[in-house]
Amino acid sequence: MKSKIKIKIILVDDHAVVRAGFRMLLGTHDMIEIVAEADRGEQAIQLMQEHAVDVAVMDLSMPGLGGLETIRRICQRDSKAKILVFSVHDEQVYVNRAIAAGAKGYISKNSAAANLAMAIEHIANGEIYIEDGLLKDQTGKSDVMDYHAIIEAFSAREFDVFRLLAKGMTVHKVAEELCLGYKTVANYGTQIRNKLKVSTLAELAHIAVILGLMKN
The missing domain is CATH 1.10.10.10 (Winged helix-like DNA-binding domain superfamily/Winged helix DNA-binding domain)
Incomplete structure (x- = not known):
């Protein structure tokens, strides 16, 4: 599922070294272009308004608003916003809350590196992407x-x-x-x-x- 034009993304993580890792990882994918970076939710909201962003890749643990509230506010402003959570938290409660807030996808930072680009492409194409194993069966x-x-x-x-x-x-x-x-x-x-x-x-x-x- 390859897009014909570049997928423009924004990276949102409060750790500069993590964002640098994102850039290195995604720099090998010709179809993905990083157009902006933010280290907190307030900045992410502003940058989302200033740039034509296809997908926001966002951590949950950040100072200020925090990831979940940032997702909610972005989606309130733009119901078509596409947000991928890329977090160290792989517990069910975080996945559920992120999706409920409006995120279109969720992968853990422990997942294979290739999953990040794959998830971005799925979400850019209007799909939901949740890493295998994160949605555990909680039903009887x-x-x-x-x-x-x-x-x-x-x-x-x-x-x-x-x-x-x-x-x-x-x-x-x-x-x-x-x-x-x-x-x-x-x-x-x-x-x-x-x-x-x-x-x-x-x-x-x-x-x-x-x-x-x-x-x-």
């Missing part, structure tokens, strides 16, 4: 069986819409992908969420991941 076995049964009962169209929404696509993009009307896809989305008893795209993505239906 009976809940997983229920999800399987519900999804197996989906119509072909419902399953297609579910799969694309779980990948992080907007309703407009799903409609375009499947050659359906916006209202039709929106109605499918409502039906799917009601059947699975969830209310957010992050929850749909979680279900898809724990059932092995969405591979990163």
